[in-house]
Amino acid sequence: MPVQRADARRNYVRLLEVAAQVVARDGADASMEEIARLAGVGSGTVRRHFPSRPALLTAVFAERVDGLCQQAGHLAEADDARAALLDWLREVNRSAATFRGLAAALVRETSLAEVERAHCASARLTTAGEPLVRRAAQAGALDPAASIGDLLALVTGISLATEHHPDQKEESARLLELAVRGISPTMARKRS
Known part of the structure; x- marks a missing residue:
């Protein structure tokens, strides 16, 4: 090049x-x-x-995924494992609606196999988030049975559930905080 x-x-x-x-x-x-x-x-x-539009969307998509993976890497050594995981999940949550729109548009204009081959966003985010989940579980801030796959599925579900909400960003953030209190109730009580 x-x-x-x-x-x-x-x-x-x-x-x-x-x-x-x-x-x-x-x-x-x-x-x-x-x-x-x-x-x-x-x-x-x-x-x-x-x-082309797919070339632009592909670049935006890749940039977002790269940014989330880099952020996970920076947070992996943070002193507060719980805060690091939650900061990263909040950022993934903010990006989820955009990812969904980008992925849907790319699928419309290219084959699904091309999109999956080009991005593998789910696999990359899973790999990037795994150390954050492991550290949070080791610190007692996350149920050890909760996996990165579970947390990414939760964020995806929130994105789908709020897709048509008038203020999707605000509602998805609210639901993530509700879920966090649910998966880490003893930590939520300590803050109160």
């Missing part, structure tokens, strides 16, 4: 940042023209970096 000029790299990074915000706000059908306008570039610049 050829090395990008500095301005081209800045444009690419800016486009991804703006695209992530617009997709989070408007869903996977967000306007590429609006993304270009908000990023301060022309639509030709968007098309040079992302020749």
